[in-house]
Amino acid sequence: MDITINILLTIATAATPLLIAAIGELVVERSGVLNLGVEGMMIMGAVGGFGAGYLTGSPWIGLLAAIIVGALFSLLFAVMTLSLATNQVATGLSLTLLGLGLSGMIGTSFVGQPGVRLPNLDIPGLSSIPVVGKLIFGQDPVFYISIALTAAVMWFLFRTRTGLTLRSIGDSHTSAHALGIKVIRYRYLAVIFGGACAGLAGGHLSLVYTPQWVENMSAGRGWIALALVVFASWRPWRVLAGAYIFGAVWIGQLHAQAFGIPVPSQFLSSLPYLATIVVLVLISRNKRLTMMNTPASLGQPFVPDR
């Protein structure tokens, strides 16, 4: 029983960064912008969060720093693609490449240093309830943030006027512009929100998941988050489901390695990446579903003609 709960807990921990990064990217893509820099923003958040936590000794300041670093880094992408109308695919890629390089350089002195970890929630009485206590009341704070964030984004996109506007921009920026909506401003805010989320996800990696700094520690999670958004056909609750499936795959392969299953560990390690490909294929086979849900102006540059 204890083992099952522990496995469930680790799955939640593995799923949380995927969920947060993917929810952020979902909002960005709903506004019609494709930011392939998630991996770069995430790793910058991870190094920023670790650094701030390590230097101040406070994991909370670390977490805040991760969010800010992610948001600032995404601003670079926003200026390029929104103000200078550069190719979004290429710019996103360069954000990832720059982030991986910059974080490696900044983090050189952090390698091998002990980090700080965000403490798990511990509510006297509630957290010690058998079985559900730990699962519901005893996880790390970012877990609760991720769930709240998903609910908030769901409500924002589909229950508020601003959310409707954001989605309409994603479907047709020219029509939205003709209606007098400030397309570029909305997109700036969306991209920065996505950056903050990716930064937070990175902060979770270096302050909760493995409280230390390892180069390239995001290990493709940013890319998997991007795939999750497609897999979820741009629906927040499906992102939640997808993130937990991937969390399970990630933890499953780790446990399989620990149990000494007679399969080379490299094959098990490649499972999350192969699983990503498989689910992408499964979801994109259904062309009508994808066509219907993809924001119509996704990835297209927009220059207001005033």
Add this chain to the structure above:
Amino acid sequence: MRIELVKRPQRSALFSMLSPFIAFALTIIAGAIMFALLGVNPLDAFNIYFIQPISEVWQLHELAIKAAPLILIAVGLSVCYKANIWNIGAEGQFIFGAIFGSIIPVLFPQFEGPFVIPLMLLLGMIGGALYASIPAFLKTRFSTNEILTSLMLVYVAQLFLDWLVRGPWRDPQGHGFPQTIQFGDWAVLPQLMPDDGRANWGFVFALVAAVAIWLMMSRMLKGFEVRVLGSSPRAGRFAGFGFNRMVFFTFLLSGALAGLAGISEVSGAIGQLQPVISPGYGFTAIIVAFLGRLNPLGIVAAGLVLALTYLGGEAVQTALGISDKVARVFQGMLLFFVLGCDTLIHYRIRLIGLALTNGAAKLEAAPKLEEAR
């Protein structure tokens, strides 16, 4: 303050030529700021980074060794990107090319003779092309996003290579080191001028590939097809150019070239398979392709520049104790500035102050709008 873009009536030939140079200048400025922040005199740093690594003949050979894979891969990618098809998994295709090509020297070391190298190169190209055919197949058959699948396959390829050199292909006499046996004499790509330095035939392959692709893109129907389908898929369909065929063509071509780069690197520069055989050539080549303006001849120049950033990174690490990740930062900044400067080709950029100029801008823009229509 706000940035406003005004569309040019036609693309500016001047900025089309200048933009890589402006981008390079901006990178240097940003790099100077970075070095200053790190507490190093920027002039000293630049001397160590950009000048010293190419001041002797043998160092030029090292430059050619680093530039060869970058150019080979980037030339292939440029065709993909021109067709608006996004293969970003060249790193994986590079690795599979290296693995396929190494079948001969690792599993059949008794094969000797002048046919060994051509066979290895051919196998390398097949390996890279086969690996690239996976995202191409998934895209054409299931319309799966090729960006994500090709990238995921990079991680898979890296893990597969890791398993090979630690498991079945490990050198039994290698004292447990994760590496294959050293390639035999016939399986090593010959050096061009052994008296001067280590540069091998890989660099020649890169130049030949660049010229060949340049001819194809500018003088042949296939190149026209690529450009039409890239800029307007609808027009391409009317012209009877198949999009799916194009996806396969560009992926197989870029995969084969990446595979050739992989086996050339392993056979020429390393001499055996190791867990890591590339310092990110497949990704850096994306930067090379854009810096070279997706033009094969421009890519040769861009490949040399990016090769220099690798050498410079190693130089500042030994001389100044700065992490060689500084190379990655330079490469990333360079790509950013290139993309930003490319905006100048199609747009005039105007900085607009707050409210005051708003009305004036509108008045000015109105006739331009008419023009555009």
